Amino acid sequence: MISQYFDSLISGIEAKIKEDPKAFHPRKKYTLEVARLGKRLYAREGPIASPMLQGPGALPTGPIALCGVTTPFDLLNAMGVTSCFVEFIGALLASSGTVAPFLEKAEHSGYASDSCGYHRAVLGASQEGLMPHPDFLIATSCPCSGGLATMENLAHHYKKDLFLLHIPQDLSKKNVDYLARQIMEMETFVTRHTGRPLDPDRLLKVIEKTNQARELMVEIYHLAQHIPSPNSGKELGNFAIVMALLLGTDAAIDVTRAYRDEFAARLHAGSSGVPQERLRLMWIQNRIQFKNSIIPDLEKNYQASVIVDELNSMTWDPIDPHDPYVGFAERAISIPFNGGVERRVQHLKKLAQDYKIDGAINPCHWGCRQGTGARGLIEEGLKEIGVPVLNLEVDCVDTRNYAEGQLKTRLGAFFEMLHSRH
Amino acid sequence: MDKTQKYIGWACTYTPLPLIEASGFTPYRLLPTTQAPDRSGHKLHDNLCPHIKKILDRALDNDLPPLAGIVFVNSCDAMHRLADAWNQVRPHDNTILIDLPIASPMLQGPGALSTGPIANDEKSVDFLSQEFSKLSQTLAEWSGETPTKAATQEGLSHYHEIYNLLDEIKNHHIKGTLNKGGAFMQDLYNQAATQSSTQTLESLKKCLASFQETPSLHKGIPLFLFGNVLPDPEAFSLFESCGAYIVADNLCTGFRQFAAYDKIPPGLNNDQDVFAFLARSLLMRTPCARTFDPQKPLYIADQLLAEARSYGVRGAIGHTVKFCDPYLARLPIIREVFKKAKMPLLLLEGDCTLRSMGQHRTRIEAFVEMLG
Numbered sequence A: 001m002i003s004q005y006f007d008s009l010i011s012g013i014e015a016k017i018k019e020d021p022k023a024f025h026p027r028k029k030y031t032l033e034v035a036r037l038g039k040r041l042y043a044r045e046g047p048i049a050s051p052m053l054q055g056p057g058a059l060p061t062g063p064i065a066l067c068g069v070t071t072p073f074d075l076l077n078a079m080g081v082t083s084c085f086v087e088f089i090g091a092l093l094a095s096s097g098t099v100a101p102f103l104e105k106a107e108h109s110g111y112a113s114d115s116c117g118y119h120r121a122v123l124g125a126s127q128e129g130l131m132p133h134p135d136f137l138i139a140t141s142c143p144c145s146g147g148l149a150t151m152e153n154l155a156h157h158y159k160k161d162l163f164l165l166h167i168p169q170d171l172s173k174k175n176v177d178y179l180a181r182q183i184m185e186m187e188t189f190v191t192r193h194t195g196r197p198l199d200p201d202r203l204l205k206v207i208e209k210t211n212q213a214r215e216l217m218v219e220i221y222h223l224a225q226h227i228p229s230p231n232s233g234k235e236l237g238n239f240a241i242v243m244a245l246l247l248g249t250d251a252a253i254d255v256t257r258a259y260r261d262e263f264a265a266r267l268h269a270g271s272s273g274v275p276q277e278r279l280r281l282m283w284i285q286n287r288i289q290f291k292n293s294i295i296p297d298l299e300k301n302y303q304a305s306v307i308v309d310e311l312n313s314m315t316w317d318p319i320d321p322h323d324p325y326v327g328f329a330e331r332a333i334s335i336p337f338n339g340g341v342e343r344r345v346q347h348l349k350k351l352a353q354d355y356k357i358d359g360a361i362n363p364c365h366w367g368c369r370q371g372t373g374a375r376g377l378i379e380e381g382l383k384e385i386g387v388p389v390l391n392l393e394v395d396c397v398d399t400r401n402y403a404e405g406q407l408k409t410r411l412g413a414f415f416e417m418l419h420s421r422h
Numbered sequence B: 001m002d003k004t005q006k007y008i009g010w011a012c013t014y015t016p017l018p019l020i021e022a023s024g025f026t027p028y029r030l031l032p033t034t035q036a037p038d039r040s041g042h043k044l045h046d047n048l049c050p051h052i053k054k055i056l057d058r059a060l061d062n063d064l065p066p067l068a069g070i071v072f073v074n075s076c077d078a079m080h081r082l083a084d085a086w087n088q089v090r091p092h093d094n095t096i097l098i099d100l101p102i103a104s105p106m107l108q109g110p111g112a113l114s115t116g117p118i119a120n121d122e123k124s125v126d127f128l129s130q131e132f133s134k135l136s137q138t139l140a141e142w143s144g145e146t147p148t149k150a151a152t153q154e155g156l157s158h159y160h161e162i163y164n165l166l167d168e169i170k171n172h173h174i175k176g177t178l179n180k181g182g183a184f185m186q187d188l189y190n191q192a193a194t195q196s197s198t199q200t201l202e203s204l205k206k207c208l209a210s211f212q213e214t215p216s217l218h219k220g221i222p223l224f225l226f227g228n229v230l231p232d233p234e235a236f237s238l239f240e241s242c243g244a245y246i247v248a249d250n251l252c253t254g255f256r257q258f259a260a261y262d263k264i265p266p267g268l269n270n271d272q273d274v275f276a277f278l279a280r281s282l283l284m285r286t287p288c289a290r291t292f293d294p295q296k297p298l299y300i301a302d303q304l305l306a307e308a309r310s311y312g313v314r315g316a317i318g319h320t321v322k323f324c325d326p327y328l329a330r331l332p333i334i335r336e337v338f339k340k341a342k343m344p345l346l347l348l349e350g351d352c353t354l355r356s357m358g359q360h361r362t363r364i365e366a367f368v369e370m371l372g
Helices: A002-019 A026-041 A073-078 A086-095 A100-108 A117-127 A145-158 A173-194 A200-224 A239-246 A250-269 A294-302 A324-334 A341-354 A375-383 A404-421 B017-022 B050-061 B077-089 B120-143 B149-175 B181-194 B197-209 B233-241 B255-261 B271-284 B299-310 B331-340 B354-359 B361-371
Strands: A064-067 A082-085 A136-140 A162-165 A279-283 A304-309 A359-362 A389-391 B007-010 B026-029 B067-074 B095-099 B221-227 B244-250 B315-321 B345-350
Touching: A002 A026, A026 A082, A026 A086, A026 A239, A026 A250, A064 A073, A073 A082, A073 A173, A073 A200, A073 A239, A073 A324, A082 A086, A082 A239, A086 A117, A086 A145, A100 A117, A117 A145, A136 A145, A136 A173, A145 A162, A145 B077, A145 B331, A162 A173, A173 A324, A173 B120, A200 A239, A200 A250, A200 A304, A200 A324, A239 A250, A279 A341, A279 A404, A294 A304, A294 A404, A341 A375, A341 B077, A359 A375, A359 A404, A375 A389, A375 B077, A389 A404, B007 B017, B017 B026, B017 B120, B017 B149, B017 B271, B026 B181, B050 B077, B067 B077, B067 B120, B077 B095, B095 B120, B120 B271, B149 B181, B149 B197, B149 B244, B149 B255, B149 B271, B181 B197, B181 B233, B181 B255, B221 B299, B221 B361, B233 B244, B233 B354, B233 B361, B244 B255, B244 B299, B244 B361, B255 B271, B299 B331, B315 B331, B315 B361, B331 B345, B345 B354, B345 B361, B354 B361
Parallel strands: A064 A082, A064 A136, A136 A162, A279 A304, A279 A359, A359 A389, B007 B026, B007 B067, B067 B095, B221 B244, B221 B315, B315 B345
Antiparallel strands: none
16 A cells, blocks of 8 residues: 555656656655655565565565664665664655554554654554564664654564664763764674675765765755745755665765755745745754645745754764764764753754744644653743744644644744744 | 751662762652642643653752752653753752663573674663763762762662662561551652661661561452552552552552662672672663663563562552653553453553542552452
């Protein structure tokens, strides 16, 4: 079922490209690569008789891993493993409009409706046989306790080996070395399960591609800061967190280059992402994943543009191809969701200043103790630099209690207040 | 409160209490029992567990003894958020956050999914040892004194003795010959968590000295209680008033707080040995749901079942506070394992108040009646 969805999505986008290559928007390229990843993850839908990956009867897609958010996906790409963080599947189910039965399945099985919707969605989907069937799993302690618990449940459900990466809280040398050693062990773990040792030459090439994509992302973020911004509300939604899955591949370079070129062209042409941009907004944490009209509505009615997301920023240095494990470790530790909230607030303040933000929207994803838990502290932190925050009450995955009318009323009041400050 | 003591606040059972004592401080557990108004929602989202919100309410209302510092542990998202919020509402307090690995080294061997070597466990111990080393240095800075070897040995020895004495009293309670009820046991745990080890030893010894074994008087249905936070002794009286007898518990406000100090090996000659011992013991003792061995996912369900069976109980009650992700995500499998084993199980959700327990009275009574 899901595989067919991706087939249809891919063929639709490819047909449009063929029809008019020049009208090709970078978001379409991004969506195409996401769909291709989805297709690879679901290429062997249905029960897997044997996890053997080589020899007669070898699986066509190669090994599949379900992971935590801060797994070094480029290392897995170098090892020929198709992988994603499980929340990616939760978001896909929500964006395709199919999530509700999976949430209900999880809740009927005893998973609390108070817990994170992303995790409930994947737990329900696993019970319905609609998650990618993993050969092994890699859990990460960052970003959240709920994610770890989900990975433990999935490992138990699939009876597959689980590797655990403990992501420490700060970038001290001790912590970086500790995580780098764990990542080396992860490589051994992966090799043991795939039967394919890491090819050092392939790793070198992968790191080069990671660094190229990184440079392009830095350019994209720099361009997006321009006034008016070439970015608009939906174009970079989920961008950096999903790009992490493609790092080390040509796809990552193609997608980031397309964005960079498009934004540069818009600036050259004097056009902006949102016509007559009046309000510049920051989106905190994660987007609402199911179809909704909030972003188009605020662009149309208030000339307000979400020009930066919390995770759309570069927090890590280029990876040293000759010592990549340290770079992987530093990257995982550096994400804004890791460590204390003070660090996160500093990160948000810097983004707000770099992008000259008028206000911020925090959807306060219900069930997220990690991200939403500290919303009062974030609000106060941004208030110190004069950036008001609108805290919404949304489950970013669960459509069942979504009340768009109420949200729009609150957004309307927020934008009136922002307009009055101009 | 004893005004001669210098207290260090703590909130998570992974806190190494002997290290705090070795630095001349008294570990004081920040229990979520307070009449302070509910104000933490301004700082933290309502969907965070009431355990940490109540503790933050205590901080906001100054419902605390004078504290020389607070030791937080990054055991779950909620605990981390508590540390974040505390630093904001009481910026002048000394605080430290100890990072805690996830992997438990306890479950190697038969039953593991993987047969290959995974060294997570040893690295976890090394990492936590270094965190304890950092804690020890910080405590020394706060106290102005470097802990002596003798003070460290005394801290370890005291908590080992506390473990033994509590274990002895607990065994009388399990046999039913203590005849003082679960509220008495919980009161002992609360005292041991909030006063100096010297005071605790004194009161535990007094308790045992006055103890006279009498035939069991309790007539309740023997049950095992597990979960996270339930510090109010009255909650145990409530169970008994419903016809239950809580034989033993696996709660983070119960005996588990002291379970890491059951054995003190000889030859802990230097600080590094002590830190490694404490790291290993804390990671190896009966775990909170947040700690697991990746080689045995969801083994907590089998552990709890085995523990319940070891006490010969007729059923079990799982009590968790709302919004606790580590437990909420493991309860479905715990329920499944207990069901398969035909061990009756009642799951309750609370908010650290007796009021929420009172709302469960009818369910507890029905559960007990069914087992009767």
